[in-house]
Amino acid sequence: MDIRDRNVLSGDEVLGLNFIKGSGPYLFRRYYRSGLRSLIFEVLSAGDVETETQGEVMDGIRLFPRARPRKMFRILRNRFASKEEVLTEIQKYRVLLNHLGPDLIAASEEFMVDYTLRGKREIVLCGLQEYVEGEILDPWRLSIKEPLKDMFTSLSGTRMEYAAWLKKARENIGRFVDRTRQMIHSSGYIPDLAGIGNLIVMKDAGFKLVDINNIVPLKPDRTILIDDKGYPSCDVSVEVLSILERDVLEIPLLPDDPLYRHFLAPERKKEVRRLETLFYARLTP
Numbered sequence: 598m599d600i601r602d603r604n605v606l607s608g609d610e611v612l613g614l615n616f617i618k619g620s621g622p623y624l625f626r627r628y629y630r631s632g633l634r635s636l637i638f639e640v641l642s643a644g645d646v647e648t649e650t651q652g653e654v655m656d657g658i659r660l661f662p663r664a665r666p667r668k669m670f671r672i673l674r675n676r677f678a679s680k681e682e683v684l685t686e687i688q689k690y691r692v693l694l695n696h697l698g699p700d701l702i703a704a705s706e707e708f709m710v711d712y713t714l715r716g717k718r719e720i721v722l723c724g725l726q727e728y729v730e731g732e733i734l735d736p737w738r739l740s741i742k743e744p745l746k747d748m749f750t751s752l753s754g755t756r757m758e759y760a761a762w763l764k765k766a767r768e769n770i771g772r773f774v775d776r777t778r779q780m781i782h783s784s785g786y787i788p789d790l791a792g793i794g795n796l797i798v799m800k801d802a803g804f805k806l807v808d809i810n811n812i813v814p815l816k817p818d819r820t821i822l823i824d825d826k827g828y829p830s831c832d833v834s835v836e837v838l839s840i841l842e843r844d845v846l847e848i849p850l851l852p853d854d855p856l857y858r859h860f861l862a863p864e865r866k867k868e869v870r871r872l873e874t875l876f877y878a879r880l881t882p
């Protein structure tokens with residue numbers, strides 16, 4: 598059987614990028630979810646893909662278990678003009694890792710590739726990242742009464758009781774909020790918490806940020822910064838932080854909290870909504 602079906606690419610076929618060795622025990626498959634900024638591939642063991650395709654007989658029944666990614670391989674769509682630019686980007690990731698730690702983000706081994714395509718040299722930033730299995734926490738669709746219940750229900754095979762899982766998940770989200778606040782305070786940067794799929798709740802009640810490449814500065818003035826894709830991700834990320842605090846952790850937001858007083862001021866939020874609408878309008882053809 599040829600396990601290289603149309604979805605499973607050997608290294609050389611990954612977008613024709615010739616810096617990935619095709620041979621070996623691993624295969625790359627385009628991940629079914631993807632974002633604006635990165636191309637994401639599952640790194641699969643060839644053996645697992647074979648079992649997924651051929652199936653395996655268990656208790657007399659043939660099952661086709663989905664190959665679980667061993668890693669995620671990320672290629673940033675942005676191309677960089679110089680090595681220094683890439684190092685700045687990697688440095689921002691280091692700041693995130695130092696503040697949140699590998700228990701709260703999907704850690705990544707970032708590397709750059711000096712890539713020549715049709716005679717033109719460009720620098721590509723890639724990452725081999727931990728795969729995080731779980732359910733997406735969508736801050737805009739949380740049920741008011743039990744914000745984490747739907748995620749718990751969807752996580753199949755959780756061995757924990759709901760109450761114990763919830764307690765642990767809230768502790769982890771609490772740590773996430775605290776450490777993100779510390780990062781904002783000491784570095785002046787915030788990671789992108791706003792994109793759908795950026796935050797994942799896990800079977801063991803772990804909580805991780807998987808989108809680690811959009812880390813933006815916060816400005817304590819009236820300017821509303823938009824990121825390289827035209828999205829006000831700094832302001833919206835602060836809003837997501839406040840949703841985690843208020844709706845998931847059920848901590849009342851204090852009116853004199855300097856971060857929220859500044860970023861969540863009603864007039865400012867109105868302008869952020871306008872910029873978001875503009876962003877989505879530009880996305881639709």
Ligand SMILES: Nc1ncnc2c1ncn2[C@@H]1O[C@H](COP(=O)(O)OP(=O)(O)OP(=O)(O)O)[C@@H](O)[C@H]1O
Nearest residue numbers: 630631632633634635703727728729792794807808
């Ligand atoms: N390490 C990972 N483990 C599990 N899922 C992941 C991982 N990395 C990304 N994903 C999923 O892939 C999708 C796209 O990821 P991500 O948001 O990081 O892409 P992006 O192009 O960098 O982002 P954006 O468009 O938000 O700027 C999301 O749904 C996310 O949940």
Ligand SMILES: [Mg+2]
Nearest residue numbers: 632792795808
């Ligand atoms: Mg994202």
